[in-house]
Amino acid sequence: MDKPDALDSFLNDFAGITEPKILVHGGGKIASNLGSQLGINSSYIHGRRITDSATLDLVTMVYGGLVNKQLVARLQNRGCNALGLTGADGNVIKATRRPVKDIDYGFVGDITPDDVNVVLLHSLLKQQGIVPVFASLTHADGSMLNTNADTIASVLAIALSKDFDVRLIFCFDKKGVLKDINREDSVIRHLPRKLYDELLPGKVFADGMLPKLDNAFAAIDAGVREVVIGDAGNLLNNTAEQTEGTLITQ
Amino acid sequence: MDKPDALDSFLNDFAGITEPKILVHGGGKIASNLGSQLGINSSYIHGRRITDSATLDLVTMVYGGLVNKQLVARLQNRGCNALGLTGADGNVIKATRRPVKDIDYGFVGDITPDDVNVVLLHSLLKQQGIVPVFASLTHADGSMLNTNADTIASVLAIALSKDFDVRLIFCFDKKGVLKDINREDSVIRHLPRKLYDELLPGKVFADGMLPKLDNAFAAIDAGVREVVIGDAGNLLNNTAEQTEGTLITQ
Numbered sequence: 001m002d003k004p005d006a007l008d009s010f011l012n013d014f015a016g017i018t019e020p021k022i023l024v025h026g027g028g029k030i031a032s033n034l035g036s037q038l039g040i041n042s043s044y045i046h047g048r049r050i051t052d053s054a055t056l057d058l059v060t061m062v063y064g065g066l067v068n069k070q071l072v073a074r075l076q077n078r079g080c081n082a083l084g085l086t087g088a089d090g091n092v093i094k095a096t097r098r099p100v101k102d103i104d105y106g107f108v109g110d111i112t113p114d115d116v117n118v119v120l121l122h123s124l125l126k127q128q129g130i131v132p133v134f135a136s137l138t139h140a141d142g143s144m145l146n147t148n149a150d151t152i153a154s155v156l157a158i159a160l161s162k163d164f165d166v167r168l169i170f171c172f173d174k175k176g177v178l179k180d181i182n183r184e185d186s187v188i189r190h191l192p193r194k195l196y197d198e199l200l201p202g203k204v205f206a207d208g209m210l211p212k213l214d215n216a217f218a219a220i221d222a223g224v225r226e227v228v229i230g231d232a233g234n235l236l237n238n239t240a241e242q243t244e245g246t247l248i249t250q
Numbered sequence: 251m252d253k254p255d256a257l258d259s260f261l262n263d264f265a266g267i268t269e270p271k272i273l274v275h276g277g278g279k280i281a282s283n284l285g286s287q288l289g290i291n292s293s294y295i296h297g298r299r300i301t302d303s304a305t306l307d308l309v310t311m312v313y314g315g316l317v318n319k320q321l322v323a324r325l326q327n328r329g330c331n332a333l334g335l336t337g338a339d340g341n342v343i344k345a346t347r348r349p350v351k352d353i354d355y356g357f358v359g360d361i362t363p364d365d366v367n368v369v370l371l372h373s374l375l376k377q378q379g380i381v382p383v384f385a386s387l388t389h390a391d392g393s394m395l396n397t398n399a400d401t402i403a404s405v406l407a408i409a410l411s412k413d414f415d416v417r418l419i420f421c422f423d424k425k426g427v428l429k430d431i432n433r434e435d436s437v438i439r440h441l442p443r444k445l446y447d448e449l450l451p452g453k454v455f456a457d458g459m460l461p462k463l464d465n466a467f468a469a470i471d472a473g474v475r476e477v478v479i480g481d482a483g484n485l486l487n488n489t490a491e492q493t494e495g496t497l498i499t500q
Contacts, residue, residue, distance in 0.1 A: 034288075037287075037288055038284075038287055038288070057316055060315050060316050060319050060320070061311035061312065061315040061316045062311065062315065063315070064314070064315040064316075064318070064319045064334075065310050065311040065312065065313070065314040065315020065316060065318070065319075066307055066310050066311045066314075066315060068314070068315070069310050069314045069315075069336055069338060069339075069387065069394050070310070070394065072336075072338045072339055072389075073338045073389040073392055073393055073394050074392045076338055076341055076389060076392070077391060077392030078392075081340060081341060082338075082339070082340075083335075083339040083340040084334075084336070084338075084339050085333075086319055086322075086334070088319060088322045088323045088326055088332075088334075089322055089332070089333040089334050090331060090332075090333040090378075090380055091326055091331060120378065123373075123377075123378060127373075128340075128370065128373060130340055137319065139322075139323045139326060141327060142323055142324045142326070142327030142328075143323055144319050144320065144323050
């Protein structure tokens with residue numbers, strides 16, 4: 001989202017996918033920048049943003065409004081019939097507000113594949129040729145809730161895997177899962193569960209990568225065909241033989 | 251939007267309507283307040299906001315994000331299956347960016363009833379029992395555009411009047427069209443075209459009311475059954491005999 005050229009190229013690639021498709025996005029850096037201007041400085045615990053009331057308004061504006069609608073307008077301009085959604089819209093993902101235990105995460109929604117309104121998604125994807133573009137927001141009890149974008153992508157992939165052959169792609173700013181965080185050329189091309197379990201105790205994976213990998217293997221275990229993790233710049237051009245990123249399988 | 255109690259009551263009334271329904275909203279005051287905090291001070295010409303690039307981002311955030319998603323979440327909590335839309339979503343209202351003549355209004359979209367994707371709206375309203383909640387934004391050529399909420403309501407009403415018996419309700423902060431702006435009890439109960447034409451030269455109507463009345467009569471002329479203008483607090487409880495607000499007919 002932060003690099004105009006890369007985003008342009010990504011949207012071209014995404015618009016070019018001919019199969020039914022869904023885009024899930026966040027917008028954390030844009031929200032943080034706007035938050036600074038507004039004096040809303042979110043706190044973080046274990047890398048997770050604490051969503052107080054002001055932060056909830058901030059992410060609702062930025063994820064659900066600014067970023068979502070810009071993406072939708074730009075995809076429409078590429079002939080891709082995008083339609084922006086949060087979990088609240090059409091009740092497409094109903095969350096449970098995270099209970100307070102040791103930490104109060106604030107307005108954060110936890111979700112499972114059972115919370116996904118697959119009937120609505122089927123109608124949009126299959127009958128109307130619409131491309132859902134999800135902002136990383138859900139809802140419960142009349143309030144919007146903040147939910148991690150990777151989690152939403154993973155949960156949607158699992159919920160749709162009963163009726164679709166799903167490929168889940170996580171895009172981030174590295175070329176894939178790296179064996180050595182300092183070497184971009186150390187991408188692990190194929191990471192089946194067995195190799196993951198072998199490498200995990202050696203603290204090979206960066207802290208930020210672990211939730212992504214948890215989501216990835218949860219998706220694979222629940223019926224998603226394959227998960228790819230890598231750089232948004234060229235992932236979408238992958239063929240079945242997969243030329244970029246890290247392929248995660250059972 | 252600015253009065254929590256009134257909004258609560260309005261949402262209850264709106265959720266209670268059993269016929270297919272659409273809500274169209276703006277959010278101008280909230281956008282102006284946030285704009286002030288961010289140093290974005292929009293200029294106005296003839297009561298219309300000039301939408302420069304910073305203002306477009308502001309209204310996209312506030313109308314399309316904050317206000318739209320709060321309304322959707324609160325309606326969902328009332329058992330009303332709301333789904334937020336801008337004109338870009340599903341290409342539901344494709345605008346033309348207003349050409350620059352004497353004044354450059356900036357990122358503003360002009361629309362006609364032919365620009366409405368009635369196929370998508372029919373599917374949402376009739377087949378899926380969904381309640382579209384429109385933010386006053388449209389799109390063209392890959393950009394979001396700012397469009398007056400009353401105009402969007404009017405254009406949607408006209409586009410749907412071929413297949414639905416449409417009642418168009420404009421809610422604002424007065425009890426109806428007033429014969430004397432200083433007297434809330436001077437509501438004109440019934441304003442057919444003939445009476446409007448008689449009263450117009452006497453400068454009876456407030457300047458802010460004239461665009462609403464233009465939109466209202468344009469809608470009536472184009473097939474909308476009736477238009478009601480009045481206070482959001484009690485308009486939706488009207489029966490066929492109409493007890494509140496100003497009824498506008500041919």
